[in-house]
Amino acid sequence: GAVVSQHPSWVICKSGTSVKIECRSLDFQATTMFWYRQFPKQSLMLMATSNEGSKATYEQGVEKDKFLINHASLTLSTLTVTSAHPEDSSFYICSARVEPGLAGGRSYNEQFFGPGTRLTVL
Amino acid sequence: QQQVKQSPQSLIVQKGGISIINCAYENTAFDYFPWYQQFPGKGPALLIAIRPDVSEKKEGRFTISFNKSAKQFSLHIMDSQPGDSATYFCAAARRPAGGTSYGKLTFGQGTILTVHP
Numbered sequence: 001g002a003v004v005s006q007h008p009s010w011v012i013c014k015s016g017t018s019v020k021i022e023c024r025s026l027d028f029q030a031t032t033m034f035w036y037r038q039f040p041k042q043s044l045m046l047m048a049t050s051n052e053g054s055k056a057t058y059e060q061g062v063e064k065d066k067f068l069i070n071h072a073s074l075t076l077s078t079l080t081v082t083s084a085h086p087e088d089s090s091f092y093i094c095s096a097r098v099e100p101g102l103a104g105g106r107s108y109n110e111q112f113f114g115p116g117t118r119l120t121v122l
Numbered sequence: 123q124q125q126v127k128q129s130p131q132s133l134i135v136q137k138g139g140i141s142i143i144n145c146a147y148e149n150t151a152f153d154y155f156p157w158y159q160q161f162p163g164k165g166p167a168l169l170i171a172i173r174p175d176v177s178e179k180k181e182g183r184f185t186i187s188f189n190k191s192a193k194q195f196s197l198h199i200m201d202s203q204p205g206d207s208a209t210y211f212c213a214a215a216r217r218p219a220g221g222t223s224y225g226k227l228t229f230g231q232g233t234i235l236t237v238h239p
Contacts, residue, residue: 006165023139032223034226034227041232041234042231042232043231043232044166044209044229045232046226046227049226070215091163093165093166095165097224110156110171111156111227113165113166113168114165115165116163116164116165118163
């Protein structure tokens with residue numbers, strides 16, 4: 001259980017186009033999802049926290065107008081990179097947090113990560 | 123105060139040996155300490171996690187040791203195998219006052235583990 005999927009797994013686009021990445025919790029409901037980006041051989045950098053039915057909370061330095069996040073349901077959050085440029089090329093990873101009592105009776109909530117999306121902007 | 127410092131950056135171990143990765147934190151409000159394993163091109167996977175009410179937790183070949191007074195915790199991988207070769211991240215999180223859910227994870231810098239056959 002607690003499987004998170006991402007689509008697409010990789011995408012190549014031209015500079016100036018917009019790209020949408022989907023994150024789905026397949027077998028549990030997630031009121032909170034997180035979006036990270038990771039550069040090669042570096043740690044995960046949290047971009048934003050996505051809460052179902054409300055506006056995302058962005059980390060300092062992350063442009064909310066460039067990285068649009070929509071958490072429309074308890075199993076789906078999307079990240080749209082608008083007007084992508086080569087410097088946006090990165091590995092984007094989402095995670096979904098299990099809420100206590102909603103999945104498996106866990107006493108504390110864990111984050112389960114998706115497999116990541118490799119974005120390359122030409 | 124939100125930092126988690128991880129060491130070493132890279133580690134090479136022979137098959138059957140013990141791999142030890144250390145993390146130190148500053149924020150005493152942290153009360154959840156997970157370790158994640160990440161293979162190239164994949165998302166991180168939760169390995170094992172500990173809360174500060176215990177000093178050690180073991181799951182199979184993986185053990186977390188926790189030293190609350192020193193604000194340090196470490197991952198020990200016993201009988202290391204080539205299949206354990208991956209990047210390992212420690213992390214920390216805390217529950218906001220009055221909250222029931224842990225907030226965002228603060229990650230360490232990562233350790234690239236290579237286990238030679």
